[in-house]
Amino acid sequence: MNRMKLLTIAILAAGITACGGEDGKDGATGAQGPQGAQGPQGAQGPAGETGQQAPAQEETGSPMTLSVLHMNDHHSHIAAEGLGYDVSALNLTTQNEAGAAITEVEVSYGGFPMMVSLFNSLSAQSDNLLKLHSGDAVTGTVYYSLFKGRADADVMNQICFDAFALGNHEFDDGDSGLANFLDSLNSTACETPALAANVVPGSGSAIAEGYIQPYTIVERAGEKIGIIGIDIAGKTKNSSSPDDDTLFLDETTTAQQYIDELEGLGVNKIVLMTHYQYANDLTLAAALDGVDVIVGGDSHTLLGDETFTNLGFNPVADYPTVVTDAAGSTVCVVQAWEYAHLMGKLEVTFDASGEVTACDGHPYMPVSTEYVYEYAEGDERILKGADVTRVTTALTSEDEIVAVQPDATTAAIIAVYDEDVDVLKQTVIGSNATDLCLSRIPGDSRSSICPSAATYERGSDISNVVAKAFLKVSPTADIAIQNGGGVRVDLPAGDVTIADAFTLLPFSxxxxxxxxxxxxxxxxxEDALAAHFDDGGSSGSYPYAAGLRYNVDISQAKGSRISQVEVNSQVAGSWAAINTGSVYRVVTNNYIAAGKDGYTTFSVPFNAGDYEDTFTEYAQGFIDYVEGLTEEGQMVDKLPDSEYSTQVFIDATGCNHSTGAGCDM
Structure with a gap:
């Protein structure tokens, strides 16, 4: 039995008050945030009083089942997305222009209009309900770039979560940016506690007073449930932008501290909302005494069965994952993937003493019943008639897939933001000092504003600048590598807008x-060069880099074309020859990291899960870079010759583009 897993008479500290809430938030109570770098000595209530531990007294409690509806890491993906669904075995009658039966339809899934409907539907079917969001609500799409969390808050408030745990990306615009987001999140009748037990704001932080709490206490069926928030400490401090004096305490120590405090207050059902990664959650569960449920985030982990595998996704373990804590008691661990693609529903059964006796449930993916197919090239149509029923029946034959009508109110909210997107995309974020020319390889003619001679010697101006942008917005990286095909247009001299960034870097x-x-x-x-010049001729695989430079000789044999490789970490020091045995941190885009476009060597650590995903879309990375230059009074500009990744380029004929040696004149 867990320590202090005895029900107690509800004698709570004066600093914790019971208050009615809307949408099932009955009996919500809360404690204010940490009061010092070493963590608080007691939780403070709304009036600032220090909570006193209530004496533990035995009484006969009641068994209960708790329903937890949860999501995490939606990263400003508030609209639905699409997946290709194979319908070749469904005997559809719909044909394409050529008279052949269609073999694939596009299915819209996830997004907040459908998620709100799903939450509402399952809430109505559930007793003793909690609705939780385990962090990283913001950063990742144009909705955040333009609206800085307001759009996210507005759609989240349609669900009205009982608690929201801070993630690392909540600090991407500093403590003040987080405060603005939390203001929006609590601007309606739906008030959502923001939980972060191991975050200690500095004295001058915008979130220092009243914005975050270590935990909240809710009451369901007469039973008190404590919900503690934990943020991933090192990653948030080092890879986001919290204020310098905002501290992040050890996750395990802090979690145990507040478990003990809640148990001292007579709370024997403990939920940790962790933005701490699935593997870390398993380690955390084993190290703690008294935790019952961990609802996680940060690693974007898909838990579930072959239903998701059959759709082309990759679940990594069972939902829920059932483990034990340090005392041998059952702990239910869940996470709900990413990008508002699905919602997890966990059913936890407690006995009269607060011990978990069962964990059950599964994720739900909401899908629309409006399916699109390709009638002819450039001509997409909506599926009609009985074929719609056939596709819906096939999709929903598994419990995890649910046909859902989007919530009209939420769809209308997004539509209002969409009306502003085209206008706001014209927002000027900086200036470009000179035309930055595009090419795939040195000397080609991709540019619409520059002659090929402008990129003949060292290749694309703008691709080198993009690589540097990615490096500078990833301060823990040493170098950046970007494929030439991922950069799509020139960047002319003049104002730089948000629209320019998304035109330059249009992929997700x-x-x-x-x-x-x-x-x-x-x-x-070498992989990238081989993909371009040998292995099928990928037109976009030529490598550009920042903090890394080299000579290229295409006339050499495959595998022997790169030489004179030098590194200058963060372009902050001097250039030195690369050490083949040393380890460097490389930032790149997740497309080529997965081995696409011929970047095979990347795929070895990536497919093994040995990487850190910043979850920052690469267009947003460029926006952040340009805005940073603007704040420093600088302009985007052509890089010095010494920073171009290709220092010497010798083409397949042996022509040296720098000296002219070996060239037909």
């Missing part, structure tokens, strides 16, 4: 960081 790629040896870095450059 995110920035990821991998630890690689110097030899692996050389190998990945």
């Amino acid at each position: 790629n995110t920035l990821v960081i991998l630890d690689m040896t110097g030899q692996q870095i050389i190998d990945v450059l």
Whole structure:
């Protein structure tokens, strides 16, 4: 039995008050945030009184089942997205222009209009309900770039979560940016406690007073449930932008401290909302005494069965994952993937003493019943008639897939934001000092504003600048590598707008960081060149980099084309020869990190899960870079020759583009 897993008479500290709440938030109570770098000595209530521990007294409690509806890491993905669904075995009657039966339809799934409907539907079917969001609500799409969390808050308030745990990306715009988001989140009748037990704001922080709490206490069926928030400490401090004096305490120590405090207050059902990664959650559960449920985030982990595998996704373990704590008691661990793609529903059964006796449930993916198919090239149509029923029946034959009508109110909220998107995309974020020309390889003619001679010697101006942007917004990385095909247009001199960034970098790629040896870095450059010049002729695989420079000789054999490789970490020091045995941190986009476009060597650590996903879309990374330059009174500009990744380029004929040696004149 867990320590102090005895029900107690509800004698709570004066600093904790019971208050009615809307949408099932009955009996919600809360404690204010940590009061010092070493953590608080007692939880403070709304009036600032220090909570006193109530004496533990035995009484006969009641068994109960708690329903937890949860999501995490939606990262400003508030609209639905699409997946291709194979319908070749369904005997549909719909045909394409050529008279053949269609074989695939696009299915819209996830997004807040459908998520709100799903939460509402399952809430109505559930007793003793909690609705939780385990962090990283913001950063990742144009909705955040333009609206800085207001759009996210507005759709989250349609669900009205009982608690929200801070994630690392909540600090991307500093403590003041977080305060603005939390103001929006609590601007309606729906008031959502923001939980972060191990976050200690500095004295001058915008969130220092009244914004965050270590935990909240809710009451369901006469039973008190404590909910504690834990943020991932090192990652938030080092890879986001919290204020310098905002501290992040050890996750395990802090979690145990507040478990003990809640048990001292007679609370024997403890839920940790952790933005701490699935693998860390399993380790955390084993180290703690008294935790019952961990609702996690940060690693974007999909838990579930072959239902998701059959749709082309990759679940990594069972939902829920059932483990034991340090005392041998059952702990239910869950997470709900990413991007508002699905909602988890966990059913936890407690006995009269507060011990978990059963964990059950599964994720739900909401899908629309409006399916799109390709009638002819460039001509997409909506599926009609009995074929709609056939597709819906096939999709929903598994419990995890639910046909849902989007919530009209939430859809209308998003539509209002969408009306502003085209206007706000014209927002000027900086200035560009000179035309930055595009090319795929040195000397090609991709540019619409520059002659090929402008990029003949060292290749694309703008691709090198993009690589540097990714490096500078990833301060823990040493170097950046970007494929030429991921950069789509020139950047003319003049104002730079948000629209320019999304035109320049239009794909939904995110920035990821991998630890690689110097030899692996050389190998990945060789991979990229081989993909372009040998292995099918990928037009976009030519490598550009920042903090990394090299000579390229295409006339050499495959695997021997890269030489004179030098590194200058963060372009903050001097250039030195790469050490093939040393480990460097490489930021790149998740597309080529997965081995796409010929970048095979990247895929080894990536597919093994040995990488850090910043979950920052690469267009947003460029926006952040330009805005940073503007704040410093600088402009985007062509890089010095010494920073171009390709220092010397010798083409397949042996022509040296720098000296002219070997060229037909």
